[in-house]
Amino acid sequence: MSANVDQNNRPDYDPVLQDIADYVLNYRIDSQDALDTARNCLMDTLGCGLLALRFPECTKHLGPMVEGTVVPFGARVPGTSFRLDPVKAAWDIGCIMRWLDYNDTWLAAEWGHPSDNLGGILAVADHLSQKRLANGDAPLTVRAVLEAMIMAHEIQGVIALENSFNRVGLDHVLLVKVASTAVTAKLMGANREQLLSALSHAFVDGQALRTYRHAPNAGSRKSWAAGDASSRGVRLADIALRGEMGIPGVLSAPQWGFYDVLFSHTNKDLALKPEDNRAFSLPQPYGTYVMENVLFKISFPAEFHAQTACEAAVALHPLVKHRLHEIDRIVITTHESAIRIISKVGPLANAADRDHCLQYMTAVPLAFGNLVAEQYEDDFHAAHPIIDELRDKMVVIEDPRYSREYLEADKRSIANAVQVFFTDGTCTEQVVVEYPIGHRRRRVDGIPLLEDKFKANLATRFTAQRSAEIVALCKDQARLEATPVNRFMDLFTI
Secondary structure, three states, X not given: OOOOOOOOXXXXXXXXXXXXXXXXXXXXXXXXXXXXXXHHHHHHHHHHHHHHOOOHHHHOOOOOOOOOOOOOOOEEOOOOOOEEOHHHHHHHHHHHHHOOOOOOEEEOOOEEOHHHHHHHHHHHHHHHHHHHHHOOOOOOEHHXXXXXXXXXXXXXXXXXXXXXXXXXXXXXXXXHHHHHHHHHHHHOOOOHHHHHHHHHHHHHOOOOEOHHHOOOOOOOHHHHHHHHHHHHHHHHHHHHHOOOOOOOOOOOOOOOOHHHHHOXXXXXXXXXXXXXXXXXXXXXXXXXXXXXXXXXXXXXXXXXXXXXXXXXXXXXXXXXXXXXXXXEEEEEEEOHHHHHHHOOOOOOOOHHHHOOOHHHHHHHHHHHOOOOHHHHOHHHHHHOOHHHHHHHOEEEEEOHHHHHHHHOOOOOOOOEEEEEEEOOOOEOOOEEEOOOOOOHHHHHHHHHHHHHHHHHHHHOOOOHHHHHHHHHHHOOHHHHHHOEHHHHHHOOOO
């Protein structure tokens, strides 16, 4: 037989897919810490979505593909009157939650925002609950939503621990699609074969490039990319439940598989480790680790690598606010990931460009004492030339310890330090912040502020009475878990 003839022996599903499927179908969540954190994550992520509805560039994307479409048992989009099919609802929910870059974060070899998966989870859970009620069956409860969130966080986060997709040019929303596919397929009643099929299609899809996150092409697609990915997960789950066959060797197939086509890199200048070139490295089994250790964005709607720089800049604001034009230079000491991902000089073309610029996110709180979403907009930027004047005086340097401890499992720090030097030779102290307020090490201080953030976001959309009703429910773990999803979503409907 010719050596060039393909051997057509259909393989078993790749072990990576089998591990995810078995985790989703069989793991029993009993970590109260994870469930409590998931409750806070649900509150925070919904609040981020409500706040985004103030921005027309976001809301222009929302609603049915065909105006006037009526969808039986349609999933609701929080803060709106839309009732959509689950695929489009997942897109819309994911879009509003991610728009302001204000929801939770996970940082490792790959980074991302695991609550992006809530778009698909909520859309499917709401639709299924309404449909079950109509058929005389019990609806899903919010406990099912929290468990799906924990699992989606875990799948996305564990794969991200030692596998850098960004180094080969792929965007982290790939992991949103994979995680959303897995947990929504389970919610929809998938068996093991159907779940494996759905996961294989998530990997065989064309994957998003990171082009839209980086200079000089940064743009607003990064604000809806996760909603798009979560929505695609719902669609793939539905396809698999209709009986579509899977692709068992989607990851490992020589020449045609994900590893060979998309997870290898021939650019030697990147100096990748051998394990970066082929196959995923999964250092621990799936459990509840990621939800328990997730990072909340509490104080600033800013890319997470800059959160501690923003805190440092706020601390320095009283010392520099009357001397902004006397500044000679500003030294930002940071970690390698921040330099690679968000350090940029030159013109900033749009709000998405600015909220992924370390220098911009440091300059604004230095000058104004805070950083809010409106301060990324074109009008604000144009009205305050001092921001770019400060950016031009910034020097960004790496501290190897910061880079090392960013990846250490028992630390996961996101350190930044800021120091301001004046033209008269004087300087401020160097303000160092190694762990942001949303870090697990600062949970005691952070959760009350997270709750305040949620209340403020609710107030942008609902009456005081409705807001108080939602807050009371969300702070009661047992009552929230027992609440039918359709009734929970009723509270967020306009």
